[in-house]
Amino acid sequence: MSARSLVRSPVSCSAVNECFTYNSRRSRSFYQCSNTMKLQRPQVAQMLLPRKLRKSTRLQTSLFTQRRISSNCCSDLSTTYTEELPNYLAINVLQDQSDAKQENIRKVLVILNPYSGFRSSREVFYKKVQSTLKLSGFAMEVVETAYAGHAKELASTVDFSTCPDGIICVGGDGVVNEVLNGLLGRDDLNEALQLPIGIVPAGSDNSLVWTVLGIRDPVSAATALAKGGFTPIDVFAVKWIQAGVTHFGLTASYCGFVADVIQLSEKFRLQLGPFRYVIAGLLKFLSLPQYRFEVDYMPLSPERNPKPKSSNENFHDQLSDGSKVKRSTQMDGNTGDNWVTRKGEFLGILVCNHFCKPAQGLLSPVVAPKAQHDDGSLDLILVHGSGRLRLFCFFVAYQFCWHLLLPFVEYVKVKEVKIRPVGSTHSGCGVDGELLQAEGQPEWHCSLLPSQGRLLGRHPRT
């Protein structure tokens, strides 16, 4: 027999229920109408209970008796009084609460990348996160990735009825990117767009969750997930024009030095974990090539395009040619006649979707201070020129967030960017830590899909 029926049986009489069921609508007048009645209620309860239960009620009163202290502003009896609700009512309340929690169960798919960061994702999840999520009502199916691309495959094929409340990624920005691309490549795009992505940081950097949600440790991430809520985020698309291939991102896209460092760092992933970026950066710095690009960008003009629409139709417009972003589609319907062209040597080209705050590092600088994850624009940073001295200056200035003051750095809010490597410049383009390799002389086209992403959790300040 359940605890509930054991406790309820002695008080099944309707008169008693009438006396003791707390009714918020009538509580004040009903309980305050008679001083006598108010004082006698606990005694009546004792009388109606069987002898054994009366004793246990008295003994356990500190554990299960609810005290309701109400201020009395209209009665002449007292200014404050205490109602004692008998213990069985308190138990019923607890039981009802747990019933309600049953209904609030959130079913999610957890995708865990055991190779992220220091390869500690398993430990992070099972030791620091799982119990918090379970206690807060998450029903989780955990799948560990077995190979690169597995997370994308899972997100593109999962039956949404098994995880209607989202997909939680345990790992770095790369696994989040795979999940995003898996979801946005699906035929049932409407449902896929509704599915939020949760992040438990266990990767090398996790800049996305740190910048957007202000979280950089797994315990805080679990708390944010438990608290619930969503954060809308712009998604950007990088299309390799010649091949018609589109890759989506949430953080940043880049060409030049940073893309080369990402590519080289993969060689040291197993040996160095997150330190691979430092070593690859040093090596690339010492063997710095010249990068030549042609860049076209369409600046954001606030007076003509203050806030882009963020409806699903907009997204479908842009994907209507089979996951390929249409050239003609502008966020505000402009025909695209105000493109600005830059051509020459660049140390780097960065297209940021949020202000990109690295989770590691001592000074915690930000790459694009004016960028917001939901502002409907991309922030373009062009580092003009070439040479180690210039790169060194940029890097040092960046540590103090002065890099945008340098005369060879151009910073502009844009709607779209087209990037074409020129001459012998390599043809890779990075998106959220992943490198998209292309053959020949490719053209990359970055455009924005405003507020089409949803992250699980909210920034503590919102």
Ligand SMILES: Nc1ncnc2c1ncn2[C@@H]1O[C@H](COP(=O)(O)OP(=O)(O)OP(=O)(O)O)[C@@H](O)[C@H]1O
């Ligand atoms: N089982 C696996 N074996 C090998 N590679 C994997 C496996 N599972 C996922 N990957 C790949 O690992 C890459 C990096 O993963 P992830 O981003 O989670 O960690 P990270 O690179 O350490 O962190 P960050 O991206 O934040 O720097 C992803 O591109 C993914 O494709």
